[in-house]
Amino acid sequence: MSTIAEATEADAEGIAAVFAPYATGSVVTFETTPPTAGQWRAKIRESTWPFLVLSEEGTVLGYALAAPWRPKPAYRHSVETTIYLAPEAAGRGHGRRLLDELLKRCAEAGARQAIAVIVDSGNPASRRLHAAAGFTEAGVLRRVGFKHDRWLDTLLMQRELG
Known part of the structure; x- marks a missing residue:
């Protein structure tokens, strides 16, 4: 049985393991060097919006987080969402559960708009997931x-939360 919980520093190694292959072997993120577990620990500590992990039997299978959309004060009620799953967790409904929980917690924390920045040619499943979530x-x-020797577009998707 998988569980969703607020990320803690103890989850940093698992989060790093989930994200690393995306940074080095795909175009679904513009990161080219995977953050270290120490960098993930700092991100967890500094997070002001929800940062969730999906785990099963102590293993991190995915994570979802929200971050400020832009640093200017008038944007303070808008967040950018991020979600990644380990390959073995894909296709089992985990992404939708994680995203739904993230959006719920963002709304409870005062966010009014959620924005997803999706590499347009990198992951059609992400576009479908976000569309299904409204x-x-x-x-x-x-x-x-x-x-990876090619120019990439980003698709902006948005959802009103409150």
Whole structure:
């Protein structure tokens, strides 16, 4: 049975393991060097919005977090959402559970808008997941990233929370 809980520093190694293959072997993130467990611990400590982990029998299978959309004060009620699953966790409904819980907790914490930035050519499953959770397309930023010898677009998707 999998559980969703607020991330703690003890989850940093598992979060790092989930994310690393995406940074090095895919275009679904513009990160090229995976953050270390120490960097993840700092991110967990400094997080001001929900940061959740999905675990099963003590193993981190995925995580979802919200971060400020932009640093200017007028954006304080808008968050950017991030969600990653280990490959073995995909296709089992975990992504939807994690995203739904993240959005619920963001709304409870005062967020009014959730924004997802999805690499348009990197992961069609992410677009489908966000659409199923009520996000709508807000625009495309063309050729804004370069990774693995190709230019990449990002799709912005948005959902009102409250």
